[in-house]
Amino acid sequence: MNQEIDITGVILHTPRLTLRPWREEDLEDFYAYARVDGVGQMAGWLPHKDRDESRTILELFIREKKTFALEYRGRVVGSLGVERYEEADFPELAPYKGREIGYVLAKDCWGQGLMPEAVAAVVEYLFGQAGLDFILVGHMDFNTRSARVIEKSGFRYCKTTQYETRYNTTENSLMYIRWNPAREKISE
Numbered sequence: 001m002n003q004e005i006d007i008t009g010v011i012l013h014t015p016r017l018t019l020r021p022w023r024e025e026d027l028e029d030f031y032a033y034a035r036v037d038g039v040g041q042m043a044g045w046l047p048h049k050d051r052d053e054s055r056t057i058l059e060l061f062i063r064e065k066k067t068f069a070l071e072y073r074g075r076v077v078g079s080l081g082v083e084r085y086e087e088a089d090f091p092e093l094a095p096y097k098g099r100e101i102g103y104v105l106a107k108d109c110w111g112q113g114l115m116p117e118a119v120a121a122v123v124e125y126l127f128g129q130a131g132l133d134f135i136l137v138g139h140m141d142f143n144t145r146s147a148r149v150i151e152k153s154g155f156r157y158c159k160t161t162q163y164e165t166r167y168n169t170t171e172n173s174l175m176y177i178r179w180n181p182a183r184e185k186i187s188e
Contacts, residue, residue, distance in 0.1 A: 002084045003097040003132055006065045010129075012121040017114060019068040019080065019121055022061040026069055029076035030054050033106035042143045043104045044163060044171070070105070070118050078105035080118050082126065085136050089161045089175075096133035096183075099126065103149070110145065116152040123153065127180040134180065138163070138173040150176050 012019040022030075031054040033039060035047050048054045061067040061079070070078040085100035087093075101122060105115050119137075126132045137155055139146035140163060155176035163173035 001094055001097060002087065003099055003130065005082045005099060005126075005130060007068060007082070008065050010068075010125065012068070012125055014117045014121050016072060017118055017121070018071040019118060020071065021065065022058060022067060022069045022076075022079075024058070024062070026076045027051065027055055027058055030058055030079075032075075033077060033104075033108075036107050039104060039107050042140070042146060043102060044140065068118075068122065070114070072109065072114060077109045078103065078115070078118070080122055082122070086161065089159075090136070093134065098132050098134040098136060100136040100138070101126075102137070103146075115149045119149060119153045123178065127182065132180060133183045135178050136175055137178075138175040140171040140173055142171075147174070154178055 007021055010021065031048060031051050034054050034057075035049075037047050040047050048057075061069075061081075066083070067079050067081040069076045070080060080101060080103040083100045083102050085098065101119065103115055103118065123135060126135055135155075136158075137150055137153075138161070139150060141160075155178045157174060158177045159175050161173050161175055163171045
């Protein structure tokens with residue numbers, strides 16, 4: 001079952017990143033990476049066409065209190081959301097508390113190991129502080145970069161589901177799970 005999450009006041013530090021709630025003053029950084037072709041498509045959305053679109057989504061991030069801004073060298077370069085997973089696709093997980101994570105990173109930061117670093121910090125927080133039993137993560141079958149992050153982050157493949165993108169396509173989403181090592185798990 002989806003566990004409620006509220007990251008208000010949560011700040012996580014890694015050797016190179018600060019993960020924190022989004023703020024209104026992050027708009028320019030957000031728009032700078034969200035408008036770049038090839039970034040959003042990997043996560044199922046199209047590049048932002050203008051600042052107003054970025055502002056609308058930024059306001060949603062702030063209001064929903066479940067998405068971290070990834071700050072690197074004084075600018076926000078990505079996001080990591082603690083999303084609700086599709087419970088109908090995972091009836092076997094009903095007795096357990098969990099969420100799904102999703103992430104995006106500015107194109108000029110790809111290939112530097114920043115996202116595995118961010119995922120590790122959020123996994124530690126979700127298991128240690130939020131008390132989740134499991135975390136899901138997925139990637140569309142063509143997104144090999146995200147697959148690599150998932151592999152480095154210790155998740156194990158569990159099933160393929162269908163994902164409806166925001167640009168009206170249906171894609172195969174390879175789903176992975178990681179269990180909280182402090183809790184009993186149902187399967188791997």
